[in-house]
Amino acid sequence: MxxxxxxxxxxxxxxxxxxxxxxxxxxxxxxxxxxxxxxxxxxxxxxxxxxxxxxxxxxxxxxxxxxxxxxxxxxxxxxxxxxxxxxxxxxxxxHPNYRDFARHILPEVVGRLRSHFGLDWEAPVIEEFGTRLATVTVFPLGSSEGEVRALCERCSELLADLPVEVRQGKGVDIGPAGxxxxxxxxxxxxxxxxxxxxxxxWTRVLYVEDSLTGLEAAQYVAARGGTVAAVANANPEFRRAVAGLGGMLCQRxxxxxxxx
Structure with missing residues (x-):
């Protein structure tokens, strides 16, 4: 311990x-x-x-x-x-608050994606692990920004009536909204x-991050006396936010x- x-x-x-x-x-x-x-x-x-x-x-x-x-x-x-x-x-x-989402909403998400995109080798890769997880990620066959963006837009259309957030990352990340x-x-x-x-x-915590997706978490840690660090290649806006929190800016x- x-x-x-x-x-x-x-x-x-x-x-x-x-x-x-x-x-x-x-x-x-x-x-x-x-x-x-x-x-x-x-x-x-x-x-x-x-x-x-x-x-x-x-x-x-x-x-x-x-x-x-x-x-x-x-x-x-x-x-x-x-x-x-x-x-x-x-x-x-x-997470206990999202087990119902994993049991009931996620299967509907995966079902729609598989029905629309199919399962052949030319289809986007749907990465999901059933109700053991609370998100699903879809990867296009290519990795260009345009391909990911187009796939993200299509997934958003398919799932528009569900309480999900569709986010463009290295692929298309789909999970509970908010x-x-x-x-x-x-x-x-x-x-x-x-x-x-x-x-x-929290005063003994060092939180190391590179993305704006971690901004609210960085603010949470800093507000409780912890230390936040942004790596050298972090999102520029995130680095500015970390500086504003009095955090560490890696320069290497x-x-x-x-x-x-």
Whole structure:
């Protein structure tokens, strides 16, 4: 169990830590720089930090990394806080407030997508894991910005009458409307108390992020005395916001898997 003085790091997995796993318009698919990532985790371990990984990807990615990582962290947040990976229990859990969404709305979303796009090899890739998760992502065969944008517009039309948010990222992310990563911060307070046996001490937290999708979470952490950091290649608007919060602005030129 972590002692009250243990540093806690909330680390965005996709871009800040493990490198760009998925293709996008400005960054092709590439593997994790495992040597640099291992060095980063080693430094965190040497300082006694509890590293909680964050991602908007499925918990399965967290499972692989978290099992290798080990350490004192007993939960990692996926799907922007809609689900969590619990290493000790070896399972993913959906946020209690969104289990009905996963059971009833998500199957309708997936059904419409599969009916419209089909399942042949030329169809967009629909990444879904049933009611174990609360989101679904659709990837076009190509990775150009135009292809992703067109797919996002089509998905929005197909799902216009459902209480979902369709967001353009590296693919098309579809989940409950109105959810931000701040949901994960609030859930972390519950998970930390339940799994670590003590309340989370926000003044010991370093939240590392690169995207505007994490702005509300950054504000949540900063308001409770935590520290926020924007990596060097973060969204410029996000970096300005972090500066306004009195956070850290990493300056080191970006290299996959490197974090100052």
């Amino acid at each position: 972590a002692c009250p003085s243990t540093p806690i790091v909330f680390l965005d997995l996709d871009d800040c830590a493990a490198g760009a796993i998925w293709p996008s318009v400005d960054r092709p698919r590439q593997p994790i720089n495992r040597f640099v990532f291992a060095e980063l985790l080693s430094q965190c371990a040497a300082s006694g930090a509890s590293v909680h990984l964050l991602t908007n990807r499925p918990p399965g990615q967290l499972a692989v990394v978290a099992h290798i990582l080990g350490g004192p962290a007993r939960y990692h947040l996926a799907e922007s806080g809609l689900s969590a990976w619990l290493p000790d229990a070896n399972r993913a859990v959906v 959810v931000t990563k701040a949901l994960g911060c609030r859930w972390a307070e519950e998970l930390h108390s339940a799994l670590h046996g003590e309340p989370i001490e 030129p970006f290299e996959e898997g490197v974090l100052e």
